[in-house]
Amino acid sequence: MRDLADYTPAEWLALTPLAQRLRRARNVLVDRIYARRQAPGQAELVARIAAERAPVVAFTVAFNLPDAVDLLADAMARFLPGTPLVVCDNSTDPAARTAIAALCARRGLAYCPLPPTPYRGARNGSRSHGVALNWIYANLIRPAAPRAFALLDHDLIPLEPTDLAARLAGQPCYGMVREGQGNDAWYLWPGYCVFDFAAVKALPLDFGTDTPLTLDTGGQNWGVLYRHLDLASLRMSSRRRVHLADSATSEMEPFLLADGWLHVGGAGHRGGGAGALERVRQAYEADPDGLIARLRASPERLNA
Known part of the structure; x- marks a missing residue:
């Protein structure tokens, strides 16, 4: 949450600090109520x-x-x-x-x-x-x-x-x-x-x-x-954008590589995510031990 001193006069006139704190209070309340619910087992x-x-x-x-x-x-x-x-x-x-x-x-x-x-x-x-x-x-x-x-x-x-x-x-x-x-x-x-x-x-x-x-x-x-x-x-992870292939179509699907972990991104809720996940699975199953070296060798065309 921003400090109150960081808001501009225009934001104060628009009651932005109050609106943001009210939303935060609502979110905290929802979290607390939800946290009391029990899961089977x-x-x-x-x-x-x-x-x-x-x-x-x-x-x-x-x-x-x-x-x-x-x-x-x-x-x-x-x-x-x-x-x-x-x-x-x-x-x-x-x-x-x-x-x-x-x-x-x-x-x-x-x-x-x-x-x-x-x-x-x-x-x-x-x-x-x-x-x-x-x-x-x-x-x-x-x-x-x-x-x-x-x-x-x-x-x-x-x-x-x-x-x-x-x-x-x-x-x-x-x-x-x-x-x-x-x-x-x-x-x-x-x-x-x-x-x-x-x-x-x-x-x-x-x-x-x-x-x-x-x-x-x-x-x-x-x-x-x-x-x-x-x-x-602190030591923190590396990150870069990688592509599964060097073909022209690979420009359309960059993936995030954090250390040695590949993130498909939005697979559960973004249009086409399931298709991207299937392409990653196919690449993984084709060469699970060698895929990381191929990804690291791919040109980084986009910032992470």
Whole structure:
């Protein structure tokens, strides 16, 4: 949230600070009400997570695309076999929920059907994601208290062995940095980030958006955590745009590569996302061990 001193006279005349604080109060209230809702099997799942001895437990928010979860699970089993994956289902499509639950049962993945989201529609995607993450943190992560936890997008795919605990060593968090516009605020994209639980457990983490600071999902943690850190002294992920091929058509579909993780982007809610995911799956299955080298060798035509 912007400091009151940062608003211009014109914004004060338009009552912008009041409007933004009222929206923030509404969002906090919705989050608190939603966080009190229970999920089927919640207590058993918390006990399962608490019993894990892995250095990092990963959580992903599934949304209407079973194929994304399936590919993430495939790639994590190959490249991060020691990192448990907890699938938290925020799908609005009942058929997708049924399919995701079935594939998690088949693979032996921990599965949590989140309570129905209070936010629906494409324009509420960031808020829906944020309130889901806040539920997960309040109801699964805090009571289970893993040594460290990672938040991964459901359409993010590891393409090489990765030691998430090592990337986190000596600092409270690690991930891909995103920055506000016209200010010094920054936050970690909650599609690829890791937190040392002991370092943050006393903080009221909030993965909601901070629209006044132009920060998307996870931006509320700027005021809670990130503004108190010296970004220049921290290790954070690399990022670049890559293409699956060098053909003319590849210009139309750049993908984000964060460290060795490929992000399809918008696979659950953007037109054509399922098609992009299928192209990534085909490229992965054709050469799972060599795909990362080919992507890194591709020319970077767009900024990440």
